[in-house]
Amino acid sequence: MKVRLQVGVATAFTIITVVMLGIVVAFLYAGNRELALQTARKEMLEARNLSVSAILEAKSQTGRVVDVIASSVAEFPKGVRSLETLNVLHALIRGDEQFYGVYFGLEDSGAFYQNIALTEDVQTFGPNDSEVPKGIKRVLRVIDGPDDARVEQFFWATDDGYTVKFAEGSVDFDPRKRPWYEGALEKDGLFVTDLYRFESTGRPGVTFAKRILDKTGAVIGVAGADITMSTILKNFEAIRIGDEGLVFMMNQDDQLTLFSGTRASGDGAQFVNSGAEGQIAVENGVIAAAISHWTENRDPFFRFSTESDHLTFIGSVAPIPEMFGSQPIIGFAVPEDEFVGAIKQTTTQVLKISAGALALAILITVLVARMLSQKLRLVADEARRIREFDLTDDLDLRSSIREVSDLNQAMSSMKAGLGSFGAYVPKELVRSIISKGEKVAVGGQSREVTIMFSDLQGFTTRTENLEPEALMPALSEYFETMEKQVTAHSGIVDKYIGDAVMALWNAQKADDKHCENACQAVLACQRAEAEINASNLSSPLVPLHTRFGLHCGTVIVGNVGSLSRMQYTALGSSVNLASRVEGLGKVYGTRALVTEPVVLHTEGLFCVREVDIVSPAGTTKPIRIYELLGEEDDRGTYPASPEMKREVEDWNTCYALYRLESWTEALAAFEDHLGSSSSPMLVDTYIQRCRNFIAHPPDEEWDGVYCFKTK
Incomplete structure (x- = not known):
């Protein structure tokens, strides 16, 4: 492949410069990007450790409360069946918003005593959806009585011990048949349920339970505490990385249980059930892509992209210590630009400056090369016109270079000779011969x-x-x-x-x-x-x-x-x-x-x-x-013309009679057509033929062909 001088010089210079700049910029970008990704790993690890610490602290605190309740009931098994006991239990959780309620159930009678903490957004409560009075922050729930006549009572209560009953009725609730009760009986120490929604409020939470034993080891009952996911949700919001980072939690079966929105969107963290609702949550494209990559590869740190917007994200997914009855998995998904965006911006600026410098250098190179190749280009253009047999214009090439001047004279002579040659043979043939060069x-x-x-x-x-x-x-x-x-x-x-x-x-x-x-x-x-x-x-x-x-x-x-x-x-x-x-x-x-x-x-x-x-x-x-x-x-x-087309129609009528060998009718038709025909010699030729065929009809084998013997 042959290239022009100025193009070749400019191209070679451009390629060398671009390669050198590309290597330098790529090296700087790759190094800075790797440093940013290491920072991302570090931030995600610190965020996971912070989350684990917060969750373990919540677990430890809740365990201590349950221990105190169990010890109190074991110490005074006959005196705990009173509202005063619930006020004492309330003192254990006062001011801690993670607790939904504390309670205990008794083995012999199925009695159940519960202190429930109300949040500000709860407007009604109880079996009849009674309106919560102003200033009321908790509810006491008592289920007691004989097995065949147990009664459930609800009391509004204040922190200073004031109580007012607002609902009462029979109930078929038996704490001894609840999963938290049965689970605590089967396990030594603290038993923790899976995440579920509380029956009374529909809010997600976890129950901590512990069996209560007397001095002989007999079961008195089970003490428990319900904690909401508010602490975990707030912790999730706190450990988000950047404005567009997401955090999510899965259970040990890789089912999504918690996920957060981004800081930029203003969406907080939320709990999801497994099954249909959980499936809806996974439709978040970023979280779905991160979970899919984790389940397929089990990489603790990886890069992935979404199908919808094709953005690149950095993901980190890893299990945390066992808690809430299972070993959850915490994952992070952060857009890569959160870490390398500034690097990309700086690199873009460097590339723009480099491109400007490169363009200036190329321009100077092209100008210098053009000065060197201008005369040669004129000669090449003239040769190309000659090859295409374009001999119209003369080459006006003035040069102090002797070889270029001699070349100009030789090409002028060649054009004159080809012009004369083209007058003897078809120009297309000459153009073809010259262009093929064969x-x-x-x-x-x-x-x-x-x-x-x-x-x-x-x-x-x-x-x-x-x-x-x-x-x-x-x-x-x-x-x-x-x-x-x-x-x-x-x-x-x-x-x-x-x-x-x-x-x-x-x-x-x-x-x-x-x-x-x-x-x-x-x-x-x-x-x-x-x-x-x-x-x-x-x-x-x-x-x-x-x-x-x-x-x-x-x-x-x-x-x-x-x-x-x-x-x-x-x-x-x-x-x-x-x-x-x-x-x-x-x-x-x-x-x-x-x-x-x-x-x-x-x-x-x-x-x-x-x-x-x-x-x-x-x-x-x-x-x-x-x-x-x-x-x-x-x-x-x-x-x-229209007249000519009508004449052709009249002619075709006459000619058709001739071809049918209807000589008499054809003769009459031709004679009638003769006066209006623009080709009287043609019509007269057929008039003479018809007269001749009338006088001397052709042989039966005649095929209608008129044979000429002379040129």
């Missing part, structure tokens, strides 16, 4: 082409007394007009034969519409000829009257001759037939005859009328010939 050789290839022959009517008679000095300019002007129309419609003039022209389509250059273009060229030549007849009255050839013949067929196109002298042309029977068709115009008095293959290739595009089925001299196969009259479309460049 040696020409004798040979050709078979392909379908459209061949045109034209001939000036009465040329020999009108020019036999003309001097060559007068004839040559007029004939050259005529040929130039014909060639201009041929080349304008994608054809090439193959040769001039006296006053005749031979042109080809789809020969040297492929043309899918070669028949259409050839017909357009014939119509264009007729119009150009009419303009010459109207304007150039001084020419000895005026008025011009050219006959055209078009045929489409397979020929051999290529170079014919010897190695020292050859000619590009077309050979084959189709060339001979095209010449014969042009000559038939003399017989029928037509301007432009085309063969059936041309009509089939351009069906519907041009207005034509069938002239005859003939076997020209020198041919063996009959062929239908048509007269080309114009374009079928009235909006075309060369449309057939």
Whole structure:
């Protein structure tokens, strides 16, 4: 691959500079990014440790409260069944918002005593949804009595011991059948339930329970304390990292139990149930992606991205010590930009400054290279125009460099020689030879082409007394007009034969519409000829009257001759037939005859009328010939007039009778059509044929083909 001098110099300089800058910037970015990711690991580890410390502290404090309750009931088993005992229990949890309630249940009677702490957002409470009085911060719940007549009572209570009963009724609640009670009986020490929602408020929480034993080891009952998730939720909100960081907790079965919103959104932490509600929570795209990566890989620290916004996040997921009856898992998901955003911004600024410096350096390099290559580029452009056979403009190359000046003179001489050469052979052929840069050789290839022959009517008679000095300019002007129309419609003039022209389509250059273009060229030549007849009255050839013949067929196109002298042309029977068709115009008095293959290739595009089925001299196969009259479309460049289209309809009526061998009817029709026809010679030809066939009918084997014995 070859490149221009200035492009090559500028490109090489740019690549070297970009690579060097890229290496430096990438090294700095990678180092700073790794440092930021290490900071992220450290922050997430510290946040997890902080969360664990807070949860363990809550667990330890709750355990101490349950121990005190159990010890108190064991010490005074008969005196604890009173409201005063609940006031004492309340003193254990006063001011600690994590506690929802403290209580104990007795084994012998199923009695249940509970102190419940109310939060400010609780408006009603109890079995009848009683409105909470102003200033009331707690409720005492007592279930006691014989097994068959236990009564449940609710009391509003204040911190100073004032109580008022507000609800009473029978109940089927039995603490001995509750999971926390049964779990405590089966375990030594402190028993902790899984996360669940409290029956009375629907809030999430955990129950700590411990069995109560007397001095003999017999079970007196079970003491318990309910704590809400408020402490854990607030802890979750506190350990979020950055404005867009998320925190979530899963149970040991990888089910989501807690998750937080982002600081930027203002959403706090919230508890979710397993099952349907938990599934809804997992639809948070970031948390879902983090959990999916964790369950598949179990990496404690990883990078991941979401499908929705394609942002990159840093995730950290790891179990924490056993608590609440299971071993939870805490995870963090923080956008990578929280850590590397500043680094990216700084890197972007560095890249912008570097890009500006690089652009300036490239500009200077390009200017210097341009000064060095300007003359060479002019020479290269001139050579490229010569290769494309564009010989119009002369190269104005002034240079003090001797070699460049010599090259300029050599190229000027070459252009002059090629210009003269192009006057002898088709320019398309010369352009092809030069552009391919290959040696020409004798040979050709078979392909379908459209061949045109034209001939000036009465040329020999009108020019036999003309001097060559007068004839040559007029004939050259005529040929130039014909060639201009041929080349304008994608054809090439193959040769001039006296006053005749031979042109080809789809020969040297492929043309899918070669028949259409050839017909357009014939119509264009007729119009150009009419303009010459109207304007150039001084020419000895005026008025011009050219006959055209078009045929489409397979020929051999290529170079014919010897190695020292050859000619590009077309050979084959189709060339001979095209010449014969042009000559038939003399017989029928037509301007432009085309063969059936041309009509089939351009069906519907041009207005034509069938002239005859003939076997020209020198041919063996009959062929239908048509007269080309114009374009079928009235909006075309060369449309057939309405009068001409009506004439064609009248002609077709006459011609159909002729083909049916209805000689008498055909004769009458042709004679009637003669007066209005624009081609009286054609009509008269068929009048004479009909009269002849009436007098001498053709043989029964006659196939309707008119055979010509002479050219």
